[in-house]
Amino acid sequence: MGCMFSQLAAKFSFFPPSPPTYQIKKSENGKLTVVSSSSSMPIPVADDTSLDVLLIDTKRGNKIVAFYLKNPCARLTVLYSHGNATDLGQLYDLFVQLKVNLRVNLMGYDYSGYGASTGKPSESNTYADIEAVYEYLQTEYGISEEDLILYGQSVGSGPTLHLAAKLPRLRGVVLHSGILSGLRVLCHVNFSFCVDIYKNINKIQKVKCPVLVIHGTEDDVVNWLHGNGLWKMAREPYEPLWIKGGGHCNLELFPDYIRHLCKFIYEMENMTTEIRLKRIRQSLRLPTRSNTSSSVTSDWCCCKIKLCQPKCFKCPKCPKPRCSKCCWWPNGSCCLKPSHVNCCWKPKCPTCLLGCSCCCIKCSEWRCCVGIHNELNGSGTREV
Template identity: 90%
Template sequence: MGCMFSQLAAKFAFFPPSPPTYQIKKGDNGKLTVVSSSSSTPTPVADDTSLDVLLIDTKRGNKIVAFYLKNPCARLTVLYSHGNAADLGQLYDLFVQLKVNLRVNLMGYDYSGYGASTGKPSESNTYADIEAVYQCLQTQYGISQEDLILYGQSVGSGPTLHLAAKLPRLRGVVLHSGILSGLRVLCHVKFTFCFDIYQNINKIRKVKCPVLVIHGTEDEVVNWLHGNGLWKMAREPYEPLWIKGGGHCNLELYPDYIRHLCKFIYEMENMTTEIRLKRIRQSLRLPTRPNTTTSSVTSNGCCKIQLCQPKCPRCPKCPKPRCTNCCCWWPKCSCCWRPSCLNCCRKPKCPKCLLGSCCCIKCSQWRCCVDSHNELNGKQEG
């Protein structure tokens, strides 16, 4: 039953362009090139010397296509996971703009079943896809997670947070029109079901790096509340960007979009380990450690705090309260050497002896006082 619902949710989640907007062919030099699907003439992509076209194998047996755009001035690399209704042929122009304006290397890829990638689109396949691309960045280009920023748009927020939750030293994450979960987009439910897909609401709490959320206030596909919820649940949230009047697929057209992204990338470039730890402490609001030199310490050094307990109400010779860690904290009476009974001391005075309290541990009622004085009177009379 859960598998059936999962497949149904997948049908609503993935809409690959049909036919694909590009095709992959191998050139005379052995390198892969991109051509338009409508004709055999090379597209402008083929003339870009900074572009590497890759065909990557995944652990689920699919071959996915990836574009790697190099920037000689880049210090960071962005791994871009696109939305559900686009492929790399449509996103190439956007990739070039982001590479130039943000001064980053950019890796974009098509999910299984998208573009020229083989297989069928599914949640598990997208997880295998992004893991394979990340491994390629490590092995082929030497990109470590400390120099990597994950970018997820719409459905792409699912594989993005899946990988981000596994990389504790990641530099940053960008969630563009992200979703809380697949079922929450369709039904607006408030609970997480086992058959729900892309349960970002659970994975966002595991991300240990700064998270930038970008969302349009007039998004009719994924409500703005999804982005707001992800931002509130992030462990290290970055200043969000709520684009007033922005929809689901047009946020790149607003000037604030590229301006805020540039600010985020700039801060991530200059973030050191010391600055990051300071921000984590501020977000957690950790209390300052007390100064041990000013705290009181007993003579035997067993603890630092002395508690002031009440003295015995009958015997003024009782010693002062002692340390809570090294001895019994109730004071002992110097007359009978038994712990004083507070319950007995609070009772009314005995009508026989007229004493307000008794230090005997057994006397919680008047009977003990009466019996003891009867004995004394008997001895005196005798």
């Protein structure tokens, strides 16, 4: 049943260009090259040393095509997951512009079943595709997650957030015309169902890096509310870009698009670990630490712990849990006295030969019996 739902969702969600706009061929020196299937498509220069054409194996047995464009001035790398109904042949010119204007290395790839990649398009295949590309960036190019920005356009926001949720030290994420989920795009509903795919609404809150959302206000394919919802649910939202009058496939034509992206990349380049930690603390609104016992009491209040109540904070030998807020333990605990050694809650006092006749269990002050013994003189009377 689950497989049937997955196939049904795939038919409604994936529209790879048919035929593909490019082909992959091997040159005489063994290097892979790109050949355009249409005269209107831009063709990468064969002797361009800044472009690597790659075939990457995935864990699901598919071979996917990837373009890696190198920039010698780059400090960061962008992993680009494209939208629906397009492939690398149509995106090559955009990749070149982004590489130059943003001053980054850029890795773009075709999903299984797109372009010259093998296999069939599906949600699970796209997850395996982006994981394989990320692993290739690590092993072959030495790119760490700290120097990586994930970019997801439309359907590409699904695999982007899937990977971003697994990388806690990622530098940043860009969601371009992103979706809350596949079902919410098709049916405009506010709930998830078994046929739903790319449940980004559940994954966005797991992303621990800055998230830039870009969306057109006149997007008639993925409503602007999707982008607004993703931005509001992000743990560390960056200043969003709402392009007035922008549609679903033309945001790159607006001047604000590249201008805002450059600003984001620049800030990500100059973001230090100290700044990131400060922003994370602010987003989580962590309370200020204090050395007073009152702050410890409030943090470890057993009123909030139903099954496992903590023991006395100042007296580790005390068998009775304490709580300054619980009505069943008068005046907080017996351990508020600084001079005690052992707690007198026990029915028998090991230092008392008279069966704990002086034990403070009968005393309204709730003192510790050892402290009382220390106050007794040799005649058995208490010193004042």
